Amino acid sequence: MTHVVVLTPEHYNYGSMLIAGALRDLGHSVELRKGFDGVDTEIVFISLQSTIHLVKYRDIINNMGGFRVVGGPVSIDPGMVFRYLDVDLVIRGEGEDKVGDVMELAAGRCEPDDVPGAAFRTSDGISMNESSPCPMKRVLPLIPCDISREDIRGASVYIETHRGCPGNCTFCQVPEFFGRKVRSRPLEDIIREVRQLKASGARRFAISGGTGTLYGSSKFRGIDEDSFRDLLRGISEVTGARNLTVPDIRVDMISEDVLEAISKYTNGWVFYGVESGSQRMLRKMKKGITPDQVVEAVELARRYNLRVAGSFIVGYPGEGEEEYQETLEIADELMLDDYFVSIAEPLPGTELGEEVKNLSDDENPVFMRSSNRRFESVAEERAFNFLLESYVFRSVPVPVTSRLLKSIRDEARKQQEHIRTVTRMLQGKL
Structure with missing residues (x-):
């Protein structure tokens, strides 16, 4: 069982709770956090709602360890995300049905090209896989105690x-x-x-x-x-x-x-x-x-x-x-x-x-x-x-x-x- 942190900077936005719920139902140990204090884990999903978050939290995110994945509204422009953040992966658009593939990638069991909606750096620049809409029938979100x-x-x-x-x-x-x-x-x-x-x-x-x-x-x-x-x-x-x-x-x-x-x-x-x-x-x-x-x-x-x-x-x-x-x-x-x-x-x-x-x-x-x-x-x-x-x-x-x-x-x-x-x-x- 892998321990994963799903992180949202300022509010428990719905998307972060949904991603955390999908990871939980895949059998992972999931921690949903608001803010960046004390994050120390191998895999971090970061949900960023606002364009300004890319500069507001740039230094904190870039100094974090582990395999870092960014999603949320900022993912509409992966090039901008990578311009400011030194992260491993951006999931473009809807992502709750893609977390299983992301976890396989983080574990080294597949390649970035195998992850739908993934954007990632290559020697030639930024590569972007085609994304797809998620099913509307979904798992329950992970709800924080506060x-x-x-x-x-x-x-x-x-x-x-x-x-x-x-x-x-x-x-x-x-x-x-x-x-x-x-x-x-x-x-x-x-x-x-x-x-x-x-x-x-x-x-x-x-x-x-x-x-x-x-x-x-x-x-x-x-x-x-x-x-x-x-x-x-x-x-x-x-x-x-x-x-x-x-x-x-x-x-x-x-x-x-x-x-x-x-x-x-x-x-x-x-x-x-x-x-x-x-x-x-x-x-x-x-x-x-x-x-x-x-x-x-x-x-x-x-x-x-x-x-x-x-x-x-x-x-x-x-x-x-x-x-x-x-x-x-x-x-x-x-x-x-x-x-x-x-x-x-x-x-x-x-x-x-x-x-x-x-x-x-x-x-x-x-x-x-x-x-x-x-x-x-x-x-x-x-x-x-x-x-x-x-x-x-x-x-x-x-x-x-x-x-x-x-x-x-x-x-x-x-x-x-x-x-x-x-x-x-x-x-x-x-």
Whole structure:
């Protein structure tokens, strides 16, 4: 029996628990860890969620011993991973059905060419094997004993109900990572997993999978209302409605039946991806929606007494002052219950990521100088102003105290530094 460590830097993400569960069921001794302290074993699976992790944890990972395997969203660009990390293997895309082959490779019983989805260094550069989607019927994840202390956007854990999204959003990795065909898990498997997570201490649950309402869908850009309702009902019977939420919903993938199910079986929140109030920017993002659809979706949700949050993107390449003001105007008009504002992040493998690689600094809002000396860029200024205004826009305005003002400034600056770093990484300048 081989001892293996599955490591995730900051949160027990679902993927790391799934990989650990697959290794456990193969008969290995598995330790799931959060953080890098005291890791000393021959084989380490490292799940990295964010591009920034490649530089943030570079020195720690490169000084680790043993056979090191990297997976997670960063695997979409193995070349970038190997540029920063001195690891033995990258598993591209879905990996839980490939861990057995990886263990055979680590033991010297096969060659890298024999491992599906593997990327590895050769004397000629980097070689990449063809990957394949995993079956949606799967083993139970390995659940850490301290799962109750996790808090990821208000949830102890995100439950993956399906994979894939038919959308074309230029800033999103989901279709590139999982494909555009929606593949849903058997409902009985999901419920069994939720029961075990709850028994292990998880308290608050969120549904993951890109666009939550796509569960059960077999049609392009369609929804299966019955399957979605059955999903919410089944999970809610285990967790209780107040402990279940469905984040990340497209405004063009809802219906009255869907919103009624969310109202009945969850904590009563919907999170819409609004992104922009400018039709030109929505078209550039290939979001596939209109500002009118956003307004209609918010009004429909309120008929079912749902609280509505919206995510918005600023500082997207090509966004001018007119487009930014249009976004502020729709945000003001909507008077949402909560707002999430982000500077556009160019993720590897996305159209946005490819665009910024060759974009000059004077065309990229994250580097364009602001006329206000308090800010380092146009993007930072827009993020700060939008975040500040969002406390006034919302259904119940929040007084802006000096403490809140400082947190907004810190958030805008943190996003600014993060996006600049990722951009330079994509451009090969860091």
